[in-house]
Amino acid sequence: MISSVDHLIIAVKDLDQAKNDYEKFLVKTLLERKTHRTGTKMPYLILRNILRAFSPCDAGPGTEFINSLLAEKGDHLAGIVLGTQNIEHAQEDLNRNGHSVEISWGEAINEKDRKIRRGKKFFFTKYS
Template identity: 35%
Template sequence: MPEKPSNGLSQMTEVTSVDHIIIAVRDLKEAEKNYTAIFGRDPSWKGVHPGVGTGNVLYRLANTYVELYAPVAEGANADALKAHLDEKGEGLYGIVLGVADAAAATAAFRARGLKSGDPVDGKGRDEITGAIREWRTIAMPKDEVRGLFMLGIQHLSPADALPPAPLSEGVREAEAVSACDHVVVMTPDAEGCRALFGDKLGIRLALDHTKPEWGVRQLFFRVGGLTIEVVEPLDKAKAPKAEHFWGLAWKAENVGAVRDRLAAAGRDVSEVKPGRKEGTAVATIKPPTNGIPTILVGPL
């Protein structure tokens, strides 16, 4: 199949960003230690979800924030998360798509055939400062989004209610992760994902290409400075039975500096090598990554 860049036509979209990425973990303290080391940054927020039994640790990066999400008490959300962890283990749980107006986005999604739920208000409390953040979410039933966990979110609190994740002590900016470059979705059906992310959610398809030498078809949806990369193996025997979120690529302005910091701290990380995309450098961060295939990517 030839490469298919965006067709250049105007495309209305209610989705303005990948607001945050959710990582399901069993032990928040251990996961916090792990991701503070990977990012070279301390958390922006340590929160609880009153009444539903879950807690989180958040890291706000340049283009999204990362939520480490765990069951911490009794509650409906904690029960659902425990069941997920028992079945699938730790890993990339889902993504939350930012919208400016939850009511308008819900109407638009429904008009395009996505049967999303009604907007629901929620809030969280920071255990460090006692600060409260409020939001409005749009549920997306899994049978409407190919089995993936996704929500829409409109933040009701000011943007600075969640501060940027500060550098950890002794870490220079060049040695820290700055943003998320891309999220990887594995699929047995790229066309189905094209219909979901492009037609129903209205996210721009920047590139659709097939690479026989890599054995894959890849679709790249871009929004808010972050890419959702959909990968379909060409060998059906290697394709997953259903869609699932799989891997993460963290952006670094100096991949070598981040790699060296991690190696000096005793982390298992590969040497830096040229990336598949021209002009990029990559390094693989090996476990522990809470079940997520993970790379660093930045300019060569």
């Protein structure tokens, strides 16, 4: 069902400050910066997996979600994104075990070259 840790999500209020802090801490330059259509933006650094810092944009369901996390806990590790070879089978297994998840499409735009990355996803939270 689950085959990998895809990336860690860190909720941050100030994306530029977080980018500078993580570059100093990791002694690397973050590779790309993307904006999700749902209302979040992020830079990321490719290690073996990806570390992503999310901050709210002006609008969108992602903006509301990140703002609620920041209001509750401030900057923090907000999630772990897992990878799977077959998202439909993972959904079936989770639903069968009492966790309600629905698959949706995600989309992010690279702010430098404007390339769009799309993929299937579902949110699995403590409330699912």
